[in-house]
Amino acid sequence: MERTLQVLGLLVLFALCLGLMYRAWTGRAKKQAGAIGELPPVPEDCGAQLLEPTKGLYLGSTLAPSWIQRVTVGDLGFRATAELTRFERGILLERDGASTIWIPSESITAVRAERGHAGKVMTADGVLVIRWTLPTGTEVDTGFRGDDKAVYPAWTGAATKTGDEA
Numbered sequence: 001m002e003r004t005l006q007v008l009g010l011l012v013l014f015a016l017c018l019g020l021m022y023r024a025w026t027g028r029a030k031k032q033a034g035a036i037g038e039l040p041p042v043p044e045d046c047g048a049q050l051l052e053p054t055k056g057l058y059l060g061s062t063l064a065p066s067w068i069q070r071v072t073v074g075d076l077g078f079r080a081t082a083e084l085t086r087f088e089r090g091i092l093l094e095r096d097g098a099s100t101i102w103i104p105s106e107s108i109t110a111v112r113a114e115r116g117h118a119g120k121v122m123t124a125d126g127v128l129v130i131r132w133t134l135p136t137g138t139e140v141d142t143g144f145r146g147d148d149k150a151v152y153p154a155w156t157g158a159a160t161k162t163g164d165e166a
Contacts, residue, residue: 029072035063036073037136042102047088054151056128058082058095059143060118064131067117071140075099084128084144086155091130093142101142107132109139113152117143128155 058080061071070077080095091108093101109132113125122145130142146152 025072025077029074029077032063032071032073035136035138036071036076036140037134037138039099040102040104040107040135042092042100043089046090046092049085049087051086051151051154053083053085054144054146054148054155055083056081056144056146058093058098059127059145061140061142062118064139064141067114067129067141070118076101082144084146084155093144103130103132103142107134109133111156113156114143117141125149125152128152 060079061076063069063071075095075098078098080098082093082095085092085094088105090105091103093103095101108130111128111130114127114129115122115124117127117129126145126149128144128146130144131139132142133139
Protein backbone atom coordinates (compact mmCIF):
# COMPACT_ATOMS: atom_id res chain seq x y z
CA MET A 1 0.00 0.00 0.00
CA GLU A 2 2.82 2.38 0.90
CA ARG A 3 4.50 1.74 -2.47
CA THR A 4 1.26 2.51 -4.31
CA LEU A 5 0.93 5.85 -2.50
CA GLN A 6 4.52 6.75 -3.41
CA VAL A 7 3.89 5.97 -7.08
CA LEU A 8 0.65 7.97 -7.04
CA GLY A 9 2.44 10.87 -5.37
CA LEU A 10 5.12 10.87 -8.06
CA LEU A 11 2.48 10.76 -10.80
CA VAL A 12 0.67 13.75 -9.26
CA LEU A 13 3.97 15.63 -9.00
CA PHE A 14 4.77 14.81 -12.63
CA ALA A 15 1.33 16.01 -13.80
CA LEU A 16 1.74 19.21 -11.78
CA CYS A 17 5.12 19.88 -13.41
CA LEU A 18 3.64 19.32 -16.89
CA GLY A 19 0.78 21.69 -16.09
CA LEU A 20 3.17 24.40 -14.89
CA MET A 21 5.34 24.00 -18.00
CA TYR A 22 2.27 24.33 -20.24
CA ARG A 23 1.11 27.41 -18.34
CA ALA A 24 4.54 29.05 -18.71
CA TRP A 25 4.63 28.24 -22.46
CA THR A 26 1.19 29.73 -23.13
CA GLY A 27 1.95 32.73 -20.91
CA ARG A 28 5.10 33.46 -22.90
CA ALA A 29 3.13 33.12 -26.14
CA LYS A 30 0.59 35.72 -24.95
CA LYS A 31 3.40 38.14 -24.03
CA GLN A 32 5.11 37.67 -27.41
CA ALA A 33 1.97 37.81 -29.58
CA GLY A 34 2.11 41.57 -30.16
CA ALA A 35 5.80 41.59 -31.03
CA ILE A 36 5.49 38.65 -33.43
CA GLY A 37 2.20 39.46 -35.16
CA GLU A 38 1.28 37.81 -38.44
CA LEU A 39 3.98 36.13 -40.51
CA PRO A 40 4.38 37.14 -44.16
CA PRO A 41 2.23 35.02 -46.50
CA VAL A 42 3.87 32.81 -49.13
CA PRO A 43 3.61 34.65 -52.47
CA GLU A 44 2.09 32.97 -55.51
CA ASP A 45 5.34 33.56 -57.38
CA CYS A 46 8.50 33.06 -55.33
CA GLY A 47 10.76 33.84 -58.28
CA ALA A 48 13.50 31.64 -59.65
CA GLN A 49 14.95 28.98 -57.38
CA LEU A 50 18.49 29.99 -56.39
CA LEU A 51 19.49 27.01 -54.23
CA GLU A 52 18.45 23.38 -54.22
CA PRO A 53 16.09 22.38 -51.39
CA THR A 54 17.90 21.39 -48.21
CA LYS A 55 16.32 18.81 -45.92
CA GLY A 56 16.80 18.91 -42.18
CA LEU A 57 15.25 19.92 -38.87
CA TYR A 58 13.62 23.25 -38.06
CA LEU A 59 14.87 24.05 -34.56
CA GLY A 60 12.60 26.99 -33.82
CA SER A 61 12.78 30.75 -33.91
CA THR A 62 14.19 32.99 -31.20
CA LEU A 63 14.06 36.69 -30.47
CA ALA A 64 17.32 38.16 -31.78
CA PRO A 65 20.01 38.37 -30.61
CA SER A 66 19.31 35.72 -27.94
CA TRP A 67 19.83 32.16 -29.15
CA ILE A 68 17.79 30.71 -26.28
CA GLN A 69 14.76 33.04 -26.01
CA ARG A 70 12.41 30.83 -28.05
CA VAL A 71 9.38 32.28 -29.81
CA THR A 72 6.32 30.38 -28.59
CA VAL A 73 3.60 32.09 -30.65
CA GLY A 74 1.59 29.69 -32.81
CA ASP A 75 3.66 26.72 -33.92
CA LEU A 76 6.94 28.65 -34.26
CA GLY A 77 8.36 27.10 -31.09
CA PHE A 78 7.98 23.47 -32.12
CA ARG A 79 10.73 21.49 -33.83
CA ALA A 80 9.82 19.77 -37.08
CA THR A 81 11.46 18.06 -40.01
CA ALA A 82 11.61 20.60 -42.80
CA GLU A 83 12.86 21.58 -46.22
CA LEU A 84 14.55 24.92 -46.83
CA THR A 85 14.58 26.42 -50.35
CA ARG A 86 16.10 29.74 -51.50
CA PHE A 87 14.21 31.72 -54.16
CA GLU A 88 14.77 35.15 -55.71
CA ARG A 89 12.13 36.70 -53.48
CA GLY A 90 12.98 34.90 -50.25
CA ILE A 91 13.40 31.67 -48.35
CA LEU A 92 10.67 29.05 -48.11
CA LEU A 93 10.71 26.82 -45.03
CA GLU A 94 8.23 23.98 -45.41
CA ARG A 95 7.72 22.11 -42.14
CA ASP A 96 6.10 18.70 -41.66
CA GLY A 97 3.02 18.97 -39.47
CA ALA A 98 3.35 22.75 -39.08
CA SER A 99 2.70 25.90 -41.07
CA THR A 100 5.04 27.01 -43.85
CA ILE A 101 7.29 29.98 -43.09
CA TRP A 102 8.07 32.54 -45.80
CA ILE A 103 11.04 34.84 -45.20
CA PRO A 104 11.05 37.68 -47.78
CA SER A 105 14.46 38.67 -49.16
CA GLU A 106 14.08 42.27 -48.02
CA SER A 107 13.55 41.04 -44.44
CA ILE A 108 16.75 38.97 -44.29
CA THR A 109 19.60 40.69 -42.47
CA ALA A 110 22.01 37.73 -42.16
CA VAL A 111 22.40 34.02 -42.83
CA ARG A 112 25.16 32.39 -40.84
CA ALA A 113 26.32 29.07 -39.42
CA GLU A 114 26.33 28.85 -35.62
CA ARG A 115 27.15 26.33 -32.93
CA GLY A 116 23.74 26.45 -31.29
CA HIS A 117 20.20 27.76 -31.56
CA ALA A 118 16.95 27.56 -29.59
CA GLY A 119 18.54 25.53 -26.80
CA LYS A 120 20.10 23.04 -29.26
CA VAL A 121 23.90 22.90 -29.18
CA MET A 122 25.79 21.29 -32.04
CA THR A 123 29.36 21.05 -33.25
CA ALA A 124 30.95 24.20 -34.66
CA ASP A 125 28.83 25.66 -37.48
CA GLY A 126 26.25 22.88 -37.10
CA VAL A 127 23.17 25.12 -37.33
CA LEU A 128 22.12 27.45 -40.13
CA VAL A 129 20.61 30.61 -38.62
CA ILE A 130 18.58 33.12 -40.62
CA ARG A 131 18.17 36.53 -39.00
CA TRP A 132 15.20 38.43 -40.37
CA THR A 133 12.79 41.20 -39.49
CA LEU A 134 9.10 40.48 -39.06
CA PRO A 135 6.46 42.91 -40.41
CA THR A 136 6.07 44.18 -36.81
CA GLY A 137 9.74 45.25 -36.80
CA THR A 138 10.81 42.50 -34.38
CA GLU A 139 14.05 40.78 -35.35
CA VAL A 140 14.12 36.99 -35.04
CA ASP A 141 16.59 34.19 -35.69
CA THR A 142 15.23 31.07 -37.37
CA GLY A 143 17.33 27.95 -36.83
CA PHE A 144 17.71 25.01 -39.20
CA ARG A 145 19.96 21.97 -38.84
CA GLY A 146 20.56 20.61 -42.33
CA ASP A 147 21.09 16.92 -42.98
CA ASP A 148 24.05 17.90 -45.20
CA LYS A 149 26.25 20.59 -43.62
CA ALA A 150 28.29 20.83 -46.85
CA VAL A 151 25.57 23.10 -48.32
CA TYR A 152 25.96 25.76 -45.60
CA PRO A 153 28.57 27.83 -47.49
CA ALA A 154 26.15 28.19 -50.41
CA TRP A 155 23.44 29.38 -48.03
CA THR A 156 25.62 31.84 -46.16
CA GLY A 157 27.10 33.17 -49.41
CA ALA A 158 23.67 33.56 -51.03
CA ALA A 159 22.35 35.69 -48.18
CA THR A 160 23.12 38.98 -49.87
CA LYS A 161 22.55 37.88 -53.47
CA THR A 162 19.42 38.82 -55.36
CA GLY A 163 18.06 37.05 -58.39
CA ASP A 164 19.92 39.48 -60.68
CA GLU A 165 23.30 38.69 -59.14
CA ALA A 166 22.93 34.92 -58.78
